[in-house]
Amino acid sequence: MAVLDNVFWHALSDTQRHLTLGTGNVRRYSSGLPPLLAFADPRHPHLDELAPFCAPGERFYAADWRGDAPPGWQIELETTMELMVWSGGAVSEEPIEAVRLGADHVEHMVELATLTKPGPFGPRNLELGTYLGCFEQGRLAAMAGERTQAGALREVSAIATHPDFQGRGLARKLVKRIVANQLARGETPFLHVMSSNAGALHLYRQLGFEVYRTCAVRVVAKT
Structure with missing residues (x-):
């Protein structure tokens, strides 16, 4: 099931796109919905593109991304979960x-x-x-x-x-x-x-x- 390899992206960029904000590389649920991020390619999160859609201090959960935090972003917790x-x-x-x-x-x-x-x-x-x-x-x-x-x-x-x-x-x-x-x-x-x-x-x-x-x-x- 290839969709499960990046299920958040398939949801936020397609089936539930009407409930999200972002670009062709990175998306988030709209305010008031779960604070989740999704990346077209988690190896290249393009968080800089999401900045216009976020307020300072907003916290999000992000899956599968392991690189360094880009300028303007801070990693507060890092762990693992089971799908x-x-x-x-x-x-x-x-x-x-x-x-x-x-x-x-x-x-x-x-x-x-x-x-x-x-x-x-x-x-x-x-x-x-x-x-x-x-x-x-x-x-x-x-x-x-x-x-x-x-x-x-x-x-x-x-x-x-x-x-x-x-x-x-x-x-x-x-x-x-x-x-x-x-x-x-x-x-x-x-x-x-x-x-x-x-x-x-x-x-x-x-x-x-x-x-x-x-x-x-x-x-x-x-x-």
């Missing part, structure tokens, strides 16, 4: 009281993402796909949704459970429902998880995801 692709066949969903999240739930979603840090997230994430959540005691206990789309490849993202509601399989059940919906649409689910997150890696393997490759990932900021 995992669905290989589990049909999904056997588990009963769960879940609702489709909408505009009235954005505050709850941002609060949960800020607390649990499931990855790049923005208040406009609902524009990227379907998000499901479980509410208990008036609080968003868990959520999962969709982020990047590159053709028929559909990313599962923002998988998060509030610490007060962990240990009950809520995130697992939500992911199963998201994956089932994607498979029903003829899409191939994939996701990203930090290489250091052994618990999540184990869970996703159990669900039916397999590691496709390990990706370098950086957090960079425009100075």
